[in-house]
Amino acid sequence: MSLTTRHRSADPTSAVVVERLTKHYGSVTAVDDVSFEVPEGQLLALLGPNGAGKSTTIDMVLGLARPDAGRVSLFGGSPAEAVSAGLVGGMLQTGSLVEYLSVRELVTMVASLYPHPLPVSEVLELSGTAAFADRRTNKLSGGQTQRVRFAIALVADSDLLLLDEPTAALDVESRREFWESMRAIAARGKTVIFATHYLEEADAYADRIVLLARGRIVADGSTTEIKAKVGGRTIRATLPDAGLAQLAVLTGVTTVDRQGDTVTLNCADSDLALRGLLDRFPAVHDIEIRGAGIEEAFIALTADDTTAERQEI
Amino acid sequence: MGATYLRSEVLRSFRNRRFLILSLAFPVVLYLTITGPNRHHSFDGVAFALYFMMGMAALGTMSSVISSGAVIAADRSGGWTRQMRITPLTTRSYFGAKVVCGYLRALLTIALLCLAGTAFGVRLSAVEWLTVLGLLLVGLVPFAVLGIVLGHVLSADSFAAAMGGIVTLFSLLGGVYAFQLATSGPLFQIMRALPSYWLVQAGKAAVGGGGWPAEGWIVIAAWTVVLTPLAVLVYRRDTNRV
Numbered sequence: 001m002s003l004t005t006r007h008r009s010a011d012p013t014s015a016v017v018v019e020r021l022t023k024h025y026g027s028v029t030a031v032d033d034v035s036f037e038v039p040e041g042q043l044l045a046l047l048g049p050n051g052a053g054k055s056t057t058i059d060m061v062l063g064l065a066r067p068d069a070g071r072v073s074l075f076g077g078s079p080a081e082a083v084s085a086g087l088v089g090g091m092l093q094t095g096s097l098v099e100y101l102s103v104r105e106l107v108t109m110v111a112s113l114y115p116h117p118l119p120v121s122e123v124l125e126l127s128g129t130a131a132f133a134d135r136r137t138n139k140l141s142g143g144q145t146q147r148v149r150f151a152i153a154l155v156a157d158s159d160l161l162l163l164d165e166p167t168a169a170l171d172v173e174s175r176r177e178f179w180e181s182m183r184a185i186a187a188r189g190k191t192v193i194f195a196t197h198y199l200e201e202a203d204a205y206a207d208r209i210v211l212l213a214r215g216r217i218v219a220d221g222s223t224t225e226i227k228a229k230v231g232g233r234t235i236r237a238t239l240p241d242a243g244l245a246q247l248a249v250l251t252g253v254t255t256v257d258r259q260g261d262t263v264t265l266n267c268a269d270s271d272l273a274l275r276g277l278l279d280r281f282p283a284v285h286d287i288e289i290r291g292a293g294i295e296e297a298f299i300a301l302t303a304d305d306t307t308a309e310r311q312e313i
Numbered sequence: 314m315g316a317t318y319l320r321s322e323v324l325r326s327f328r329n330r331r332f333l334i335l336s337l338a339f340p341v342v343l344y345l346t347i348t349g350p351n352r353h354h355s356f357d358g359v360a361f362a363l364y365f366m367m368g369m370a371a372l373g374t375m376s377s378v379i380s381s382g383a384v385i386a387a388d389r390s391g392g393w394t395r396q397m398r399i400t401p402l403t404t405r406s407y408f409g410a411k412v413v414c415g416y417l418r419a420l421l422t423i424a425l426l427c428l429a430g431t432a433f434g435v436r437l438s439a440v441e442w443l444t445v446l447g448l449l450l451v452g453l454v455p456f457a458v459l460g461i462v463l464g465h466v467l468s469a470d471s472f473a474a475a476m477g478g479i480v481t482l483f484s485l486l487g488g489v490y491a492f493q494l495a496t497s498g499p500l501f502q503i504m505r506a507l508p509s510y511w512l513v514q515a516g517k518a519a520v521g522g523g524g525w526p527a528e529g530w531i532v533i534a535a536w537t538v539v540l541t542p543l544a545v546l547v548y549r550r551d552t553n554r555v
Contacts, residue, residue, distance in 0.1 A: 062399050083399055090399045096391030098321070100328040105321055112317035113400045152396065 014073075015040045015160050015191035016061060021070035023056050030056040032215035034070070038193060040159070043186050045206035046195040047226070053215040054195035055093055058164050061193070062090055074160060082160070086114040089156035091149045093164040093195075097137035103148050104133040111155045118157040126181050127151035128174070142169040150178065154185065161185065163194040167201065179205050202226075233270035235277065238286040239263050250276040318402065319410050326384070326414035333418065336380065340373035341425050347491075348433050356491050359517050363437075366430035367445070367516035368489040371509055373422035374449060375480050378415035378457040383472045385411060385464025389551065404548070411464075412457045419453060441519045448515035448524060455508045455536035458544050465547035483509035508536045 016038040023031040031053040038044050046054045059065035061072050063079030074082035082088050098106055107124065111117035124130040127150045132140065137148065146169045153161060166182075167175045182205065186192055196202055202209045202223065209226040211219040219226055232254065239247075240261045247256045247265060252272035257264040267273040270289055277284055327333060344365060354361040385408075388394045397407060423446065427435075437445065459479075467475050484490060487509025495501040504510050511529040518525045525533075 086401045094392045100325045109321035
């Protein structure tokens, strides 16, 4: 039953296949019909605000939660098979460490569970835990604990790595160091899925972003595509005599809104939109352009349930 | 089971010094203080020093193996169980290591009490000592399983209190404290149906190199057979709930 040699799915390059995954907790639908495929070697960000269903999705991919509907396949097998074959490593969002053990002892113990672990000393260096490796786990700060969790995930040297909010509790400098280590890991051809609610983090380090909101995928694409969508700019201007429909068809504009004489244009490409606006409506004045915040963008993308269907980009 | 994994669980178990020392000291101190004035008496047909040695061994070892459940409860409460479940570690190894740690603590308790017993004149042949040891180890099996059950139904915070109550109940009814609650009647039948009773009786049974009567073996086996599926059930419920 253990996968000593990898079972390959029909598509030989898929590390993870998630099909129509759904999970309810009571009356709350935590994950709603989520599907995505992750090719081997990809660094995928699950981006979304708190409560978007990122952790629940990760739990189901790892086999820690059972989906109410849908299916997860890891390297062509079930999560349980992949886990027992040592193909999966994970860094969970919560979780105390084992008391009465030093960091080194703990990492060594976890290493012993896997078929081909990395050398412990190398992992301690890579995870930034070497400096306090002989300290007991109950004597660590929040940031240090988070690094130890990372070390535990790394030492497996597994083909698939799932990281749930890996940089929570880390300061800016530690965060940068963390991602440097992560890049080194990704360079070995590992498949990495990480959950985050920082757009910048997803942008800087992921090959691809799956954007989740209220349990659904609202966007799925390369970082540039997603950034255009959620990181778009807003043009506000005074323009009394233009119809909303005329404004909405301008190139680069996604949605429009009017309050009195003021129109608001949400843009994927504000440069193009502005050229079109000045061209078609010379009377426009008091033009203001600002970048949309990530929270506003999330709200914009998920505000209307009828349009919250998965939008292909 | 991997040696490194087992070693780390043993380290973890034995580095909790305060817990270890207190749990070892309690039955030994009780034995020394109570056996002193009673050392020339006999009880239940054997020397008091032997009977009470077994009583305190039963008390200490029951606590030792049940307290493995406290570690399971702590792993669950803290979320470490989830982390372990995404490693190739098998459920069997995980529980196996906890039980081994419980038995190691139990062996330490037994060794201390046998030394104390010897100091108060308990003299057994090598075969008798080994029989005592063997019967205790077998008689602890249902308590080890009980520890796993409790580890899944109790939180880390409530474990100590619940275990205290359960061990006290098994001790009183099992005759651990060397006073006769009943020698016949329904209460006596209840006492004889408890595994703790047979832990205490292991001393008497070993004298002359015998073992428990069939009744003793049946009680131990029955408790194990009933508790094991319960342990599987609570484990399954726990993993599905997450």
